[in-house]
Amino acid sequence: MSQLNSIKVGLLGFGVVGSGTWRVLARNAQEIARRAGRRIEIVRIATRTPSKAISVVGQLVPVSNDMMGLVNDPSIDVVVELIGGTTLARELVLKAIENGKHVVTANKALLAMHGNEIFKAASEKHVTVAFEAAVAGGIPIIKAMREGLTANRIQWLAGIINGTTNFILTEMREKGLPFADVLKQAQALGYAEADPTFDIEGVDAAHKLTLLASIAFGIPVQFDKVYVEGISRLAPEDVVAAGRLGYRIKLLGIAKHREDGVELRVHPCLVPQDKLIANVEGAMNAVVVKGDAVGETLYYGAGAGSEPTASAVVADLVDVARLQTADPEHRVPPLAFQADALADYPILPIEDTITSYYLRLHVEDRPGVMADIARILADGNISINSMIQDPQDDGASIIFLIHKAREGNVVEAIQKIESLSFVKSKVTFIRLEELS
Amino acid sequence: MSQLNSIKVGLLGFGVVGSGTWRVLARNAQEIARRAGRRIEIVRIATRTPSKAISVVGQLVPVSNDMMGLVNDPSIDVVVELIGGTTLARELVLKAIENGKHVVTANKALLAMHGNEIFKAASEKHVTVAFEAAVAGGIPIIKAMREGLTANRIQWLAGIINGTTNFILTEMREKGLPFADVLKQAQALGYAEADPTFDIEGVDAAHKLTLLASIAFGIPVQFDKVYVEGISRLAPEDVVAAGRLGYRIKLLGIAKHREDGVELRVHPCLVPQDKLIANVEGAMNAVVVKGDAVGETLYYGAGAGSEPTASAVVADLVDVARLQTADPEHRVPPLAFQADALADYPILPIEDTITSYYLRLHVEDRPGVMADIARILADGNISINSMIQDPQDDGASIIFLIHKAREGNVVEAIQKIESLSFVKSKVTFIRLEELS
DSSP: OTTSOOEEEEEEOOSHHHHHHHHHHHHTHHHHHHHHSSOEEEEEEEOSOHHHHHHHHTTSSOEESOHHHHHTOTTOSEEEEOSOSSSHHHHHHHHHHHTTOEEEEOOHHHHHHHHHHHHHHHHHHTOOEEOGGGSSTTSOHHHIIIIITTTSOEEEEEEEOOHHHHHHHHHHHHHOOOHHHHHHHHHHHTSSOSSOHHHHTTHHHHHHHHHHHHHHHTOOOOGGGOEEOOSTTOOHHHHHHHHHTTEEEEEEEEEEEETTEEEEEEEEEEEETTSGGGGOOTTEEEEEEEETTTEEEEEEEEOSSHHHHHHHHHHHHHHHHHHTTSOGGGSOOTTSSOGGGOOOOOBOOGGGOEEEEEEEEEEOOOTTHHHHHHHHHHHTTOOEEEEEEEEETTEEEEEEEEEEEEHHHHHHHHHHHHTSTTBOSOOEEEEEOOOO | OTTSOOEEEEEEOOSHHHHHHHHHHHHTHHHHHHHHSSOEEEEEEEOSOHHHHHHHHTTSSOEESOHHHHHTOTTOSEEEEOSOSSSHHHHHHHHHHHTTOEEEEOOHHHHHHHHHHHHHHHHHTTOOEEOGGGSSTTSOHHHIIIIITTTSOEEEEEEEOOHHHHHHHHHHHHHOOOHHHHHHHHHHHTSSOSSOHHHHTTHHHHHHHHHHHHHHHTOOOOGGGOEEOOSTTOOHHHHHHHHHTTEEEEEEEEEEEETTEEEEEEEEEEEETTSGGGGOOTTEEEEEEEETTTEEEEEEEEOSSHHHHHHHHHHHHHHHHHHTTSOGGGSOOTTSSOGGGOOOOOBOOGGGOEEEEEEEEEEOOOTTHHHHHHHHHHHTTOOEEEEEEEEETTEEEEEEEEEEEEHHHHHHHHHHHHTSTTBOSOOEEEEEOOOO
């Protein structure tokens, strides 16, 4: 074991994940070498503020802000990119590949937007681009799907892949608070950033979903085709009503393989509360994957944080250490499918989604209301699963759960319902997935 | 992609899993080849009753009962062993290895008992022995631990790794029925075998735990040192009482790495009902793994059945197809750790287990009872977490939850309590894990 050379790693970025990677590699060096058969050694660090890194690593490793110098350093086998962003990170990653180095990255935005270019370059240079840390932190979901479920035609996947929004939804439900209050609290606790847009509007989840869908179905990364809707417009009364009906509201990233194409969407969603994923609370992540042979499997864990994410970075480094000697044509391809075997299934527009729905209406309380609404739904080929009505000071609130329908039809019916004279405000409309 | 040779597989056994493997490989041939970069082809089948296999595969592949002939067939790259048992299976697997063939097996008993010998032989011959299907069916738990969590010092794992017993426990709880009745029902439904001993007495779970613990901690397989206790003596009243206290009873396989050694045990266990694993119902499996960097992760899915298990067999075949060209010193080692880096941590006797406990006593209802019991517990350095007392026709039932204590001390205290004149029957004693 000890005769094998160590793997020489250059670390770009020394923030939350970078410092965690350093710490985990140092603390568990022996355990990791017992597994990998060789040591994994950070030999050079480049970061915007070297002083911070130096205060941790001391004189053990040279630290500078010369990122391109690191990428061009011939003594380095693997570049770990943890600086984030999509401009400089893209340049550095492409340069590392050009220099024949393997790359490990946690950068979901980079791969969701420039993945096709990066994976192509890596394939031409016979190097690996590993990115377990880019999706769901420490949960080995990329590996599970890419290597553990290779026997399967993946039918769909659905994931809680953003911890910030799951924390907010959990607090809204448990404490009955409105979105804005909980967001402030999440910011105070460090669960949400000062500018929380990427998280709360679903963009971060959409980056991750883009990668998961590619791996599941063997399609190129296509971030621009993901339908994205966040949680900022969710009302506490819908969270409560969902609970009364036996559901919880989660922000899900959903990818479904249908005969006629692929659904790719991120949005708040009612989920039956007896499903495990409905019980994933706080900042935790979980992904359900449905394969035709294996059935439903679920993967759960911390989706962010210093050491959970570092856990995935280091696992990728061990993979590189173990497998870099394999004939490149036989290594595990980054998107699970061989580069020349990707499919161009059409990505379906959101109007073509087929799922169930929760509708909440505010109406005047007078005879004929229900009949008119039911008629519009029936005309749109939409059938009602259940209904509850609550009297209110100024009329009534009606909630419908409707069976699977084409979204375009549902939206059209809602427009007709909103034009009825006794309907007093916009119809609230939330998708519902039975996940079975 | 198409230029690469196909992988030639010889299939030993054509029962539930063997026929599922055939079916999945046939149905998803294209999907699998898109991932593996080459076709995976069953070229020969040997089974005890060839007629059954022939009725499925027809003339496509030669079928016989000549198992040793298959293992000696030079045209075969990989032998898939699905015949079960530990005598003939051991011979065939060792012979396949001797012949330089990779082996894929679902045989947990074989590996739990003869794993050290088999892995050593494979290492000497530079071939792979893959066994994802041996633990938790289609859940890629071996891969997750062996490759996905390599950054971590694994601290403990706890799994529902036997579907039969989880089905029985779910029915006992939901329907309030005694063990024997539910067992009969499970047998009628095909969830339990005619001789259910291996499942209900925890032996099957212990086989799987043996393998999981080796992979988690880098120790040899040591089935003979696992403490094993089944569910056949569980009373319905304890299932109900656990629910009142906020717990569910599950049969868990638990492996803990302590400073002074390793706990390896299979037994019924109270688990907080707000933990995801407590909500794994019916015949499903789940494993929680706690790593020092990643924290808790959980893996859930079908733990048995034809195609879920075949899903794991085929995933192993794809791994072999992808990685067989890697330098053997760099491939993923079967027990996650390099063969020369296994540790000989002592396996602790059950008396040295440290956990929490549920105790139920049947006593006469008179003054001083509680004082005497509390004194005995205190003398044994055992502290009480909570207590509930219920009057009964002939005295009272008292339930204690006690804080973490050394099991030897608890057993000693119980013996003293049982000798008290007002204690009317044996003390019921169930371990409790907070899993945090």
